[in-house]
Amino acid sequence: MPSHELAVFETPLGRVVITAAIGGDPLALVAARVAMTDDQRESRADWWLAGDVHVCLRTTSLVDVVGVSWSADELSPTYGERTFAEGVRAALLTVTAPGGCGRIELRAGFAEHRSGGWATGQDLAARSFAAGATEVVIGGGDDDLFARRVRDGSFPADWATLLVPDQADTVFGETGRTVHIPEQLTPVLGRSDDGVGWMLPPVPPGASVDLHAVVAWAVGPGAATAAWYAVDWSPDAIRRACVLRDT
Structure with a gap:
């Protein structure tokens, strides 16, 4: 695995790669201290950067936690045939910066x-990918979620004028986006419609x-909706699902 690929989630439609950058410098896995659970369902990578900056990337499987299903015919008395998310993988990046x-x-x-x-929704920026009866959705927070995290103290108060609902330039991709990184801010990790990026x-x-970031997939008549609901997680909920201890 190339060093800039911090995690790889195998899906029915191919490999989804997690990358990250701090201050314009991409993180490399070779520079991290890595831990993994015995069943390899969860991993943790830690970096200590200049200025006493600590970066932690947790990845975990959430499929046993989610149990998300959707009916192909939700209006029928029996709710039709139910489709469940078959895989849900999450990545949680935490940056602690005593000196900024x-x-x-x-x-x-x-x-x-x-x-x-x-395939965006309330508090959710997401893209969907389909092939036959299989649907993969990649998603994470949007500007509304980020603005609320400023208000509840999860994000710095200094960001209050930068992260405004329905206006913040926080999520980037290609055309059709509801929120975006403006062209004058060039993301180090690139722009593409093959996934979702945040800055x-x-x-x-x-x-x-x-x-x-959360990646989910499902197969069947209600796959699109099952996978879409399965990526709708908060950072706090992902952290609670993780078992590897802080270092």
């Missing part, structure tokens, strides 16, 4: 290019912030 640090980027996208369409502003001293 530059912009944070996180991206989840297919290793081999595959075009997807936007947060420079982190002020003393702050700790999270970014997350």
Whole structure:
């Protein structure tokens, strides 16, 4: 696995790769301390960067936690044939910066290019990818979620004027997006419709912030909706599902 690929989630439509960058510098797995559960369902990578910046990337499987299903005919008395998400994988990036640090980027996208369409929702920025009866959705927070995290203290108060609902330039991809990174801010991790990327502003001293990405897939008549609901997680819920201890 190339060192810039921090995690790889195998899906029925191909490999989804997780990458990240801090202050314009992509993270490399070879520079991290890595731990993994015995069943390999969860991993953790830790970096200690200049300025006492600590970066932690957790990945975990959530399929046993989610149990998301959707009916192909939800209006029928028996709710028709139910389709469950068959796989749900999450990545949670946590950056703690006592002295502050530059912009944070996180991206989840297919290793081999595959075009997807936007499937956004409330608090959710997502792309969906389909082949036959199989649906894969890649998703994470949107500007509304980020603005709320400023208000509840999860994000720095300094970001209040930067992360505004329905206006914040936090999620980027290609055309059809509801929120985006403007062209004058070039993401180090690139732009493509094969996934979703996020960029947060420079982190002020003393702050700790999270970014997350979730990949889910389902097969069957209700696959699109089952996978879509299965990516709708908060960073706090992902952290509670993880078992590897802080270092």
